[in-house]
Amino acid sequence: MTTTGAEALLPAPRPDGSDHGTAAGTSAAPRVRLAGVDLARGVAVLGMFAAHAAAAPTLLAADPATWGGVVHGRSSILFATLAGVSVALMTGRTTPPGDGEVVAARVRVLVRAACLFGLGGLLQLVSTPVAVILEHYAVLLVLCVPVLRWRPRRLLLAAAAVALLAPSLRVLLQAAEGASSWLGYGGQLGALALEGPYPVLVWAAFVLAGLAVGRCDLGAARVRRALVVGGVALAVLGYGASWAVTQAVPSADPAAVGAGSDLAWDGSSSSSGPGLVPGAGVDVTGSTCQRWSEGAVYCAADDGPSAFNPDGTQGTPVPGEEGGGWRSALTADQFLGAQAHSATTPEVLGSGGVALAVLGGCLWLAAALARRRAGWLVAPVAAVGAMPLTAYCVHAVALALTSHLAWDGLDAQGGGQEGQSWLAGSWQLWALFAGTALVVCPLWGRLAGRGPLERLVSWAAGRAARA
Known part of the structure; x- marks a missing residue:
């Protein structure tokens, strides 16, 4: 997860904000970073660590012992939403690129997508035990290219259409493919679009919504308020409707337990x-x-x-x-359920609403702390969010190493549950990952600036755009 200013899981902009300017990065005055976006990305990174390393249980609202399972699915969806926000930030913020800038903007996005796809393939080679999301993000970024000049209203309408129609279409295509061996998805790209925990066909809704949000003035109080209120409303609508409908229409097949089953x-x-x-x-x-x-x-x-x-x-x-x-x-759950990674319309609305509310809350918190000169309270988390691609890749490699160590210990003890150590997945492992990131990322940012992978990808995109 599997499941990455600049877009989530992509290089964050330079401290002078120039990567948030126009597509070419030459005609706009330098702009300051949005600390709230960095903070939201940092929250998503730590949530992703928990989803992959903490062995958090399935979330059950009535059982407080399972509330740690809130990280499943929602952390990666927050990343996808922030990806759209950051594409907007790097291509003009509230002003879409004009005729003289749109080509350079599209090149920058495409090169970043290509870098993400390559890095995702490299992570697959190390046999990391998570579902790598980078290839899916790469395809989502490519989908942003033709809509870079759309206005927020049009983008939101497109996101709503995808959220309402794409999940059911995906289920029907999967059912047809399962019943007809000759019907395929169209190779690897088709699998990225329909299969796995991050189906691009459905997740396009999050990126489109994020792109629309990024075209708004994120420094305005009314925008932050709209994100929180609208996000909460969507979460209540999505999860509440799923609960109400599934109570009236139980699953027809109790053996077909989807993601998040007990x-x-x-x-x-x-x-x-x-x-x-x-x-x-x-x-x-x-x-x-x-x-x-x-x-x-x-x-x-x-x-x-x-x-x-x-x-x-x-x-x-x-x-x-x-x-x-x-x-x-x-089954009814395939259309009406809201489990993590179920990619249904209720999950898209509910988890997408959570992502918007978290972003709005982080923007509000960062602004409030800045007014009181207390930004240092959240600076470590924001520093993690400033280099999310590096944090993601390092954590994926570290998980591969700890997984091998855990299974070596299991084999040495002759198998059985008692042979598993905390390295196989525990809150101790999450604490190790999170603590390391919260210490190393601020130090790296102070001493070296941008993260190494962020710097590499930004350099490649900038060279291609100048050419």
């Missing part, structure tokens, strides 16, 4: 499933389960259209066999 991971694996045991109130009899990113679990009926093969891979049934029709692949 299952426990015991660290082992077998031919019948990767070491999953059912939790309270969840019946997975006759199903095979797979662990996804950020603690999510997916279970499929052994004779259903999404059944897993004996080796744990997902198979494709033969059309016409019992349970192989595309209708049998559809």
Whole structure:
């Protein structure tokens, strides 16, 4: 997560703000950084650390012991929203690029997208145990290129259309593909658009909304107030509507438990499933389960259209066999649920609203602290948010190393749950990651300025734009 001023998970602008100017970065006066955007990115980074390293449980509103699970899904969605905000900041802020600047602006975004895609591929090579999000972000940035000159109202309408229509379209395409072995998604790009925890087809709504927000005056109190109020309203609408509707229309297939299901991971694996045991109130009899990113679990009926093969891979049934029709692949939760990474319309509205409210709150908090000259209180978190690409990549590599160490310890003790150490995922591991970032990032920013990967990507984009 898997799941990155400049856009989240991309280089932050220089301290003089020149990367927030026009596309070419030459005709606009230097502008100061928006500390609130850095703070929001820092919150997203720390939340991402928790989602990947803390083994946080599935969020259940009625159980305070699970509230740490709020980081699942929402941290990466906050990143995607900030990606749109930061694309706006680097291409003119409230003023879209004009005729003489739009080509350079598009080149800068495309080069950054290419760098992200390459870095994502490199992270895949180190076998990091998270679902790497960089390739998905790269495609999302490419989608921003043709809409860089759109006004906020038009962008918000497009985001609303995607949020309402794309999730259902994705479910129908998945069901049709599962029932027809000849129907594919269009290769790797098609998989990025429809599959995994970050489907680009659906997540385009977050980037479009962020781009619209970035075209507004983020220094204005009315904008901050609108973000908080509007975000809370969307969260209540999305999550509340999902709860109300799913109470009236329960899932037709209790074995098809989506992301966030109440299952426990015991660290082992077998031919019948990767070491999953059912939790309270969840019946997975006759199903095979797979662990996804950020603690999510997916279970499929052994004779259903999404059944897993004996080796744990997902198979494709033969059309016409019992349970192989595309209708049998559809459940109410696929359209109405709001679990993390379910990519439904309620989740898009709810988690997108959370992202907007967090951004508005961070902008308000940063402005309030600045007036009282108390910005140092949140400076470490903002420093982490100023170099999110470096923080993301370093944490992914560190997770790969700790995962190998944890499994080596498991093998040395002959397997079994007792062989797992805190390196396999715990709040201690999150504290180690977060504490290191909160110390190293401020020191690096003070001594060397921008993060190393941020500097590299910004240099490449700037050279391409000048050419």
